[in-house]
Amino acid sequence: MLLTFDDGYANNAEVVLPILWKHGFPATLYVSTGLIHTPGYLTWPQIRELSAAHWDIASHTVTHPHLPRLSKKAQRAEILAARARIEQELGRPADTFAYPYGEYNRATLRILRKAGFRYAFTTQAGWASSDQPPLELHRIVVDSQKPFEDWVQQLTDATST
Structure with missing residues (x-):
């Protein structure tokens, strides 16, 4: 099982990291680099802390746009600039990706x-x-606005198919 977290919210370091660390679980954080150091989002020191705790840090673009609405050139800039910044800051590859809003098109794939x-x-x-x-790749998405029981049901449904 791979635990993934999108966007780069500050609670990933403040709440999630201590819980996962206690149980020995790493995770992957897909961060939008343009949101770093804005209120409610992670800082680079917090991201380094997550990385030191064996979390993989990878790209979720710079500004979290709807990629299919952008030109191919703009998509490339969003994707590659975020990856480059993460690799520069952490000194390790960031060669996986999560689509903002789950949206992509053929240009994105290319x-x-x-x-x-x-x-x-x-x-x-x-x-x-x-x-x-x-x-x-598919994921089982956990929506913080829905009851825990809904997530348990999603896991149950996914394991029975």
């Missing part, structure tokens, strides 16, 4: 493929598997 991204996550419901294209 950009990721050409840039050598290993895999990318959508918001399509379900377990990721080796049967799926590596740049279109």
